[in-house]
Amino acid sequence: MMPLPLASLLTEPVGVAHYLVVGAVLFVCGALCMATKRNAIGVLLGIELVLNGANLNFIAFGSEYLRSESETIGLDGQLMSIFVITLAAAEAAVALAIALNFYNSFNTIDVDQADQLQG
Amino acid sequence: MQNVPTLLLIAWLLPLASFAVICIGYSIPQMLGMRVRYETQKYAAYIAIFAIVTGCLLSMTALFRHWLPAHPLTAAGHHSTEEHADEHTSASQSPFRLALMQVEGAESGASHAAEHNNDPPPYLSDDWYTLGQFGKLKLTIGYYIDTLTVLMFSMVTLIASCIHIYAVGYMHDELHDFTDHEVTLDDGQHLHRRGRFHRFFQYMSLFSFSMLGICISGNLAMTFVFWELVGICSYFLIGFYIERHSASTAANKAFIVNRVGDFGMLIGLMALWSTLGTFNFGDITYDDGTTQAGIFSQLHTEANDFALAPPEGMSQWTLFVVGVGIFCGCVGKSAQFPLHVWLPDAMEGPTPVSALVHSATMVAAGVFLVGRVYPIFSAEALLVIAVIGCITLFIAATIAITQNDIKRVLAYSTVSQLGFMMLALGLGGWVAGLFHLITHAFFKSLMFLCSGSVIHAAHTNDMTHMGGLRKKMPITAYTMLIGCLAIAGVGVPFLAGFSGFHSKDAIVEQALSHWHHNWTDGFSWALFIVPVFSAALTAFYMFRLWYMTFAGEPRDHHRYDHAHESPRVMTGPLVLLAVFAVCAGWGFPSWVRPGVLANFSVPNLLEQARPVGTLASKTGVFLSDLFIPNEHIAHAKEMFTPIKAPAGLAAIAAAILGIWLATEVYLWRRVSAGMARRLRPLYQLSWHKWWFDELYDFLFVRPTFAVSDFVARTLDRGIIDSFLHALAWLYRALSAVVSVVGDRWIIDNGVDTFAEKTWDLGLSLRSLQTGRLRQYVMFIVVCTIVLFVVASLWWSYAAAG
Numbered sequence: 001m002m003p004l005p006l007a008s009l010l011t012e013p014v015g016v017a018h019y020l021v022v023g024a025v026l027f028v029c030g031a032l033c034m035a036t037k038r039n040a041i042g043v044l045l046g047i048e049l050v051l052n053g054a055n056l057n058f059i060a061f062g063s064e065y066l067r068s069e070s071e072t073i074g075l076d077g078q079l080m081s082i083f084v085i086t087l088a089a090a091e092a093a094v095a096l097a098i099a100l101n102f103y104n105s106f107n108t109i110d111v112d113q114a115d116q117l118q119g
Numbered sequence: 120m121q122n123v124p125t126l127l128l129i130a131w132l133l134p135l136a137s138f139a140v141i142c143i144g145y146s147i148p149q150m151l152g153m154r155v156r157y158e159t160q161k162y163a164a165y166i167a168i169f170a171i172v173t174g175c176l177l178s179m180t181a182l183f184r185h186w187l188p189a190h191p192l193t194a195a196g197h198h199s200t201e202e203h204a205d206e207h208t209s210a211s212q213s214p215f216r217l218a219l220m221q222v223e224g225a226e227s228g229a230s231h232a233a234e235h236n237n238d239p240p241p242y243l244s245d246d247w248y249t250l251g252q253f254g255k256l257k258l259t260i261g262y263y264i265d266t267l268t269v270l271m272f273s274m275v276t277l278i279a280s281c282i283h284i285y286a287v288g289y290m291h292d293e294l295h296d297f298t299d300h301e302v303t304l305d306d307g308q309h310l311h312r313r314g315r316f317h318r319f320f321q322y323m324s325l326f327s328f329s330m331l332g333i334c335i336s337g338n339l340a341m342t343f344v345f346w347e348l349v350g351i352c353s354y355f356l357i358g359f360y361i362e363r364h365s366a367s368t369a370a371n372k373a374f375i376v377n378r379v380g381d382f383g384m385l386i387g388l389m390a391l392w393s394t395l396g397t398f399n400f401g402d403i404t405y406d407d408g409t410t411q412a413g414i415f416s417q418l419h420t421e422a423n424d425f426a427l428a429p430p431e432g433m434s435q436w437t438l439f440v441v442g443v444g445i446f447c448g449c450v451g452k453s454a455q456f457p458l459h460v461w462l463p464d465a466m467e468g469p470t471p472v473s474a475l476v477h478s479a480t481m482v483a484a485g486v487f488l489v490g491r492v493y494p495i496f497s498a499e500a501l502l503v504i505a506v507i508g509c510i511t512l513f514i515a516a517t518i519a520i521t522q523n524d525i526k527r528v529l530a531y532s533t534v535s536q537l538g539f540m541m542l543a544l545g546l547g548g549w550v551a552g553l554f555h556l557i558t559h560a561f562f563k564s565l566m567f568l569c570s571g572s573v574i575h576a577a578h579t580n581d582m583t584h585m586g587g588l589r590k591k592m593p594i595t596a597y598t599m600l601i602g603c604l605a606i607a608g609v610g611v612p613f614l615a616g617f618s619g620f621h622s623k624d625a626i627v628e629q630a631l632s633h634w635h636h637n638w639t640d641g642f643s644w645a646l647f648i649v650p651v652f653s654a655a656l657t658a659f660y661m662f663r664l665w666y667m668t669f670a671g672e673p674r675d676h677h678r679y680d681h682a683h684e685s686p687r688v689m690t691g692p693l694v695l696l697a698v699f700a701v702c703a704g705w706g707f708p709s710w711v712r713p714g715v716l717a718n719f720s721v722p723n724l725l726e727q728a729r730p731v732g733t734l735a736s737k738t739g740v741f742l743s744d745l746f747i748p749n750e751h752i753a754h755a756k757e758m759f760t761p762i763k764a765p766a767g768l769a770a771i772a773a774a775i776l777g778i779w780l781a782t783e784v785y786l787w788r789r790v791s792a793g794m795a796r797r798l799r800p801l802y803q804l805s806w807h808k809w810w811f812d813e814l815y816d817f818l819f820v821r822p823t824f825a826v827s828d829f830v831a832r833t834l835d836r837g838i839i840d841s842f843l844h845a846l847a848w849l850y851r852a853l854s855a856v857v858s859v860v861g862d863r864w865i866i867d868n869g870v871d872t873f874a875e876k877t878w879d880l881g882l883s884l885r886s887l888q889t890g891r892l893r894q895y896v897m898f899i900v901v902c903t904i905v906l907f908v909v910a911s912l913w914w915s916y917a918a919a920g
Contacts, residue, residue, distance in 0.1 A: 034896040043892065111892040118890030 019060035027053030040099045040109040044092060051088045055081040124243055124262050126181040127272055130174035131335055134328040137170035138321055145317040155317065157294045163317035164290075167324045168283045174331070175276035182269045183715055190241050190266065192718040192727060236425040239415065239731040240265050244337055244401030255396060261337030263400040263413075266728035267553065270721070271334040271487060274557055277699075278479040278564045279327045281692035283320070285568050286471040288689035289575060290319050302362045310362050319359060319469065326352040330480040333487065338398035339388055339414070339445075342491075346384075346448065346484065350377050353481050356472040357465045369464035376461040380451020387444020391495070394433040394441075400491070415494045419732035426732055427497065435497065435740045442500030445492055446507075453485025453537045456511040460811050463530040466580075470571030473526060477533045478564035483556055486540045490553045493544070494730045498737040498747050505545025505633075505646055512538025513649050514809055516656040520663070521805040524580045525570045528664050532606065533563055535653060539626055542650060547747040548629030549733055550725040555622035557721050558703045562605035562619055565696035569599035572689055573668060576682040582667040584678055589669040592684040596669040598697040603665050605700040607658035607774045612767045620771075621704030625722070627651060628753040628766040635762055636736075636748045651769045658777025666785040 009017060030049025037043050062077015103109050141163045145155050246261035262268075293314035302310035329352055332345035351374075358370030391414065392398060399413040418438075419425045429438045449455070454462035462482065466473055476482065489496075489504065496504070512535045519531035536559050543552035572595040577585055589596040601617070608623040610616010630647040637643040673679035684690065706720020736752075739745030753762045784790045795802075807813070 031896065031900050035893050035900060038893070043896075046896075114892065115890030118888055 016060050016063050016065060019056055019063075023053045023056035023060065025053075026050075026056060029053075038110050038112050040095075040102070040111050043111055044095050044099070047095075048088060048092070051084055055084050058084070123181045123185050123264055123269065124245070126177045126185065127262070127264060127268070127331075127335055128247070130177040130181075130272060130276060131328065131331040133170040133174045133177075134167070134324040134331070137167045138324040138328060140166055141317055141321040141324065146321060154313075157314065157316070160294060160314070160316045163320045164283070164287045167320035168280070168287070170324060171276055171283050171327055172280045174327070175273070175280045178269065178272040178276050182273050186266065186269050187715040187719075190727060191714065192720075192723045236419075236732045237729055237734040238425065239401075239419075240728050242401050244399065244403055244413065246337065246403060256392070258340050258398075259338060260341055261399070261403070262335050263337040264335065266724050267487075267490065268334050270557070270724050270728070272331060274560055275327070275330055275334065275479045275483075278560055278696070279323075279330075279475060281696055282471045282475050282479075282564060282568065283323060285474075285571070285689050285692040286319065286323065286469075288686050289471055289571055290316055290469060293319065299360065299362060301360070301365075312362070319356075322352055322355045322359075323471075323475065326356065326475060326480055330484060333484050337400060337403075339391065339400075339492070340398045342488065343381075343384070343388060346452065346488075347381070349452070349481055349484055350374060350381075353465065353472075353476055356476070357468040359468050359472065363467065365464075366467040369461075369467040372464050373461040376458050377451040380448050380458055383444045383447020383450075385444075387441045387447065390437055390444060391441045394437055395430070414492070415731050419494055426735065427494065427737070438495065438497050439499055439741075442496040443503055445495070446489060446500065446504055449485035449489050449541075450507060451485070452488075453482045453541070454511075454534050455485070455507050455537065455541055456514055457811075459511055459515060459534045460815060462534055463527050463808075466524070466526040466530050470526065470567060470574060473530070474564045474567035474571065477530065477567055478560040482533060482537055483560060486537060486544070486552065486556045489541065489544050490549060490556075491730075493549055493733050498739040498745050499741055501545045501547065501737065501747050502739070502742070502745060503545070505542050508538045508541025508543075508545055509646050509649050510538070511535070512542060512653050516653040516660070517805050518808045519660040520656060521802055523582050525573065525582050525585075525664060525668060526567070526580055528582075528660060529563070529566055529570055532657065532660065533559075535657060536563065536606070539623065539650060539653075542646065543626040543629055546629050546633045546646065547737065548626060548750050549729060550722050550750060551622065551625035551629050553725050554625055554704075554722050555619075558605070558618035558622040558700075561696055561703050562602045562617075562700035565693060565700050566599060566602035566606070568689070568693055568696065569595050569602060572685040572693065573599075575685055575689070577678045578681075579678065582664065584675040585668045585673075586671045586675075587669070587673040587679060588682055591679065591682040594684060594690045594693060596665075598690075598693040599669065600665060601697045601700055603661040606661055607778060608654060608770055609774055609778075610771065612771050613763075615705065617701055618699070618703035618705075620774075621722075623654060624767055624770050627654070627770045628763055629748075629750060631762050631766040631769075632748045632753040632758070633746075636746045636752075637744070640744055651773050654770060655773035655777040655780075658774045659781045662778050662781035663785050666781060670786055 009021065026049050030046045030051075030053055033046030033049060034043050035046075037046060058077040058080040060077070062075070062080075064074065067074070067076070099109050102114060106113055145160065145163055149155050242263060242265035244261065244263045246259040248260040250258040250260060252258070293316040295314055297312055297314045299310040299312065304310055326349065329345050329348035333342055333349065336342040336345060354370045354374045357373050358366050360366045361370075388398075395414055395417050397411060397413060397417075399411060400415060401413045402410055402416050403413065404410045417430050418427055420428065420430070427438075429435060451458045462477075465476060468476070515531045515534035515538060519528050519535065522528045522531060536555070540552045540555050540559070543555060572592065573585065573588060574580055576592055576595075577588065579585070605617035605619040608616070608620040610620030610624075615621075627647070627650060630650055634643045634647040703721060706723060707716045707718065709718045711717045711719070734749060734751070736749040737747040752758055753766070804810075
């Protein structure tokens with residue numbers, strides 16, 4: 001049987017690669033969501049997914065297998081994630097405010113209607 | 120005695136303080152555009168008067184309370200050899216000197232008494248402040264105080280006080296808005312301006328300060344500084360009515376003519392410094408115990424019995440150059456021929472200024488300096504001084520006869536009297552010259568103030584519009600008469616008279632003494648005859664002035680009716696000065712108590728101040744026949760018949776002749792038309808002031824204009840300007856080329872092309888900016904994928920290491 005590219009993942013114990021796969025899936029889902037949704041809230045959801053995919057990657061690369069023993073305290077990935085989560089919260093607040101104002105002005109939150117900044 | 124420098128320092132600096140206060144309080148605010156109220160301006164006069172009167176009191180205190188008790192006066196004239204010998208033995212105990220004197224005494228025992236030379240006079244000298252030291256050249260502010268300094272301080276501050284007080288009355292026109300009737304503007308109106316009372320007193324203070332600075336100065340460099348300060352003050356004050364064309368040109372003339380003299384003075388100073396290495400008059404002992412020998416003690420060494428002898432490294436010619444050079448400065452300042460032309464024009468200033476310039480300050484400075492540096496003059500330099508003085512006194516006296524402007528007559532009379540002083544100094548009469556300076560200061564300031572009073576009343580300077588004013592203004596008229604009698608030298612021969620009688624007598628005696636000793640040479644008779652003749656002229660023109668102004672019938676009834684006696688603030692100083700004009704020549708006898716007044720008289724004070732080594736007769740070095748006689752010879756008993764009697768009689772005869780002639784012509788009017796016609800050429804010569812202004816105009820002014828015209832037209836416009844214009848044209852052409860080729864074509868084209876391409880690029884990229892959010896996300900995703908694909912295609916693990 002021709003070995004499936006990802007078949008070994010299913011047989012191995014959970015490791016870095018699994019995290020990366022899940023992160024990649026989340027990222028692609030998020031990107032697709034951003035690209036396809038016309039509702040601004042949907043776009044924001046997509047952004048959250050992309051950011052969380054990135055978070056998973058940070059944590060995965062923060063694994064103890066991928067770092068040298070002595071030079072870190074072992075929390076680099078987690079710390080970066082915390083930063084990203086904070087960033088995401090702030091960004092969401094700003095984006096929701098934009099969405100609300102946009103709605104107030106145009107009575108819609110369809111992002112395709114928001115094309116006034118075209119060149 | 121030790122207080123004298125401090126007292127004089129304060130007296131000297133007070134006018135400067137007054138100048139500074141008026142400057143800061145009045146002139147600077149006015150310059151900044153504030154209007155100083157006239158009630159406030161009045162206080163400027165009080166400040167200035169306070170300064171100068173306090174200065175006067177301090178000077179008097181210094182003279183009577185400190186100087187005279189320390190240096191009691193001795194009877195004049197007959198310092199016998201014995202007295203001198205006593206002084207010598209007490210002054211210097213050196214056996215060498217005693218021996219020298221004995222030898223001298225044996226040699227000259229039979230000859231005249233005072234043939235041996237005098238010691239340095241008592242003096243105090245030190246530095247107050249060092250301005251700077253450049254190599255060996257040390258410039259200091261210091262003092263040299265001898266009897267002459269103290270006397271000059273007293274005289275200058277006294278006269279300046281009188282003039283300051285008088286000026287409060289005279290200048291009151293400046294205390295309200297002033298219409299100058301002598302200035303017509305372009306629109307035919309007279310100039311209307313703010314009064315500037317304070318400015319007058321500001322400059323008067325500075326003027327007094329500068330003159331006192333000359334009197335007290337301890338070295339020639341400092342003298343020169345204050346010399347120039349006096350010059351600039353006279354410039355300010357002569358040009359006080361600066362809007363009048365005549366005033367501004369007169370101020371310029373005074374300044375420029377003085378520069379000519381100062382040029383010679385600078386040469387003299389340089390020659391002096393380069394040979395003697397110091398500017399100090401007296402010896403100064405410094406704190407470290409070293410003594411710097413001054414000019415006087417270097418030229419008159421004790422070893423040489425205080426006779427004039429140039430030290431090692433200085434030739435007789437250098438000494439002559441130094442003397443004549445410094446005298447050049449005095450020629451300019453004291454308005455001697457040929458630089459006398461500025462003084463009559465200086466009449467454009469307000470009359471109190473004329474009084475100050477003509478008596479105590481400016482012109483006195485020149486005579487004072489000759490007196491101060493007297494020990495450096497060799498016999499030949501003295502002869503130069505005497506001849507210049509003689510020419511001046513004659514020319515000025517002849518001009519004064521015909522002038523109709525009352526102040527101009529007085530101005531030429533000043534020039535003439537200054538000539539008398541220079542003549543006396545040049546003939547060896549140190550005391551006579553400076554005595555005349557002092558007495559002349561009193562009666563000339565008196566006469567100027569009187570003329571100011573007349574001008575104030577009659578509103579004109581022209582004597583042909585006056586006449587009979589005696590009835591309207593008696594105080595002015597009779598004080599003026601006292602001044603005229605004083606300058607004419609009226610008195611009882613060999614007894615007493617007005618102040619001018621004594622001093623003029625001394626001068627004439629010295630002149631006759633000189634003729635007596637130079638009987639054989641061809642011209643020394645002129646140095647006696649001309650002054651005596653000019654003394655007659657002096658009496659003539661002064662009484663002509665008095666008769667035309669005060670006597671006879673009024674010529675202009677309108678002016679006569681409006682004339683009035685001046686207020687007390689003006690007549691008070693007149694009376695005080697008249698008192699001095701009468702008795703400045705008198706003295707107290709030796710038995711007077713209290714002691715300081717014993718022997719007190721101006722000549723005795725001057726005798727005490729006599730500079731070192733100037734008593735003995737001098738003989739010429741280059742002109743071996745020249746003999747400048749000892750001043751005491753004329754007073755000796757055995758010289759009464761050959762010198763004193765004829766001189767005294769000649770002087771008084773001249774005065775009486777002059778007064779009689781003036782009375783004949785101007786009071787009794789006994790001059791026939793034929794006589795007047797015959798005197799016409801002489802009248803023309805005098806009326807046109809010997810054509811000096813025209814001559815200088817032809818000799819100097821026109822050539823200067825011609826040269827400057829040539830330089831301006833030919834050199835400047837013709838050559839330099841056309842060269843510059845050609846260069847400019849060339850540059851313009853070159854820059855036009857550069858502008859077209861380099862700037863427009865190369866640089867502008869390059870920049871324009873770049874801008875155009877950027878613009879096009881922007882336009883083409885514009886279509887990408889759709890404004891659709893989802894599209895952007897797709898771009899990002901697609902681009903990321905493309906990036907990854909490309910990266911994975913080209914990525915090499917080996918290369919990345």
